[in-house]
Amino acid sequence: MTQLNYQTPIEPMESQAKHHNPINVLVVDDKAVMRSLLKRMLGDDEDINVVSSAVDERGALGQLNLHDVDVVLLDVHVDSMTIIPNLLAAKPRLKIVMIASASTQQGDLCINALKAGAVDYIAKPNGDGKAFATGSGNFQHDLLKKIKHWGGDNRLKRGPAPVPEKPKRGAAAKLLPLPVPKQIVLREGAIERPSVIAIGSSTGGPEALLNIIPHLKDVTQPIFITQHMPAAFTSVLAKHITECGSLPCVEAKDGMVVVGKTIYLAPGDYHMVTQRTGEKTITIRLNQNPPENFCRPAVDPMLRSLSELYGNKLFIAILTGMGSDGQKGAALAVQNGAAVIAQNEATSVVWGMPAAVAHAGLCHAVLPLNEIGPVLAHIAQKGQAA
Secondary structure, three states, X not given: OOOOOOOOOEEOOOOOOOOOOOEEEEEEOOOHHHHHHHHHHHHOOOOEEEEEEEOOHHHHHHHHHHOOOOEEEEEOOOOHHHHHHHHXXXXXXXXXXXXXXXXXXXXXXXXXXXXHOOOXXXXXXXXXXXXXXXXXXXXXXXXXXXXXXXXXXXOOOOOOOOOOOOOOOOOOOOOOOOOOOOOOOOOOOOEOOOOEEEEEEOOOHHHHHHHHHHHHOOOXXXXXXXXXXXXXXXXXXXXXXXXXXXXXEEEOOOOOEOOOOXXXXXXXXXXXXXXXXXXXXXXXXXXXXXXXXXXXXXXXHHHHHHHHHHHHHEEEEEOOEOOOOOHHHHHHHHHOOOEEEEEOOOOOOOEOHHHHHHHOOOOOEEEOHHHHHHHXXXXXXXXXXX
């Protein structure tokens, strides 16, 4: 553990609450220019109150004692693997959002930070402080959106709370019947043994994927994954997926021929689709068509193209994520005979994407995370009788 400098400066509160119950944010970054830029970006929003900032772990822990903080913005440079567990030990309800440059090295740090307990990440514009400030429009919009999402519940639940348990990996699970919320209607009928598996995920997706993939070691079909991520981070996620399971995961490339026993991950900033290029040859195509559901890569274009080629031989899993990406593509796929499962609310970091397909009546099952891997493996090998 890094030795703490007990003379480390702690920056005083510089802003006053502008809202009767704002989201309290603590900025932790070892660079003064970045602390200043971040506070300026957040300062004009009446729903957000930057209570203070700090440069290291001691400063951050000190501020948690002084202020009722909802969200911490943490730069990846600040010894995040040490500070995250300590911040969460001090305040279990705290939501930690990582801020990183869009680089492979920092992408790796973000994946590890998510494993350590951070809930989300955001890639800042590359360049020096001037470049960051002048090219920050989309970054500021995304940052405000993430803070309001993660801090919204916290400001209503301030006070001590037990540390939530992470879902545990379980043994093989039966697909049907399953208890689900009353408002969700499940589809019935047999599920064909698929020729291809597709997975869509967003917020909370990396951790969910790393939970699922080890169960798929005997799957022989190709697996396609679209995870909402910045360009430099998807190659890092592909590496982590490969390391946690027995199947190779590759960041998809344009013109790549699809083969079995391989996981194809959509690269950041590109939609991943497929097309038939021979009687028995399926090829990956990447494009930079406009974002769908505010995302590129997006799940919907992947599902549309796979549905066109595979019909009722397509099996889909929609995992944790903000928004509704995947719902329209899954609806088309179901019309063509595909089957869909979704992650349940209790184990989702954000129950947005899985909720969209569940409430649309597209799912054969809505499952806790620890059952999704075993179910995918079972369906891939045997299908599901009616």
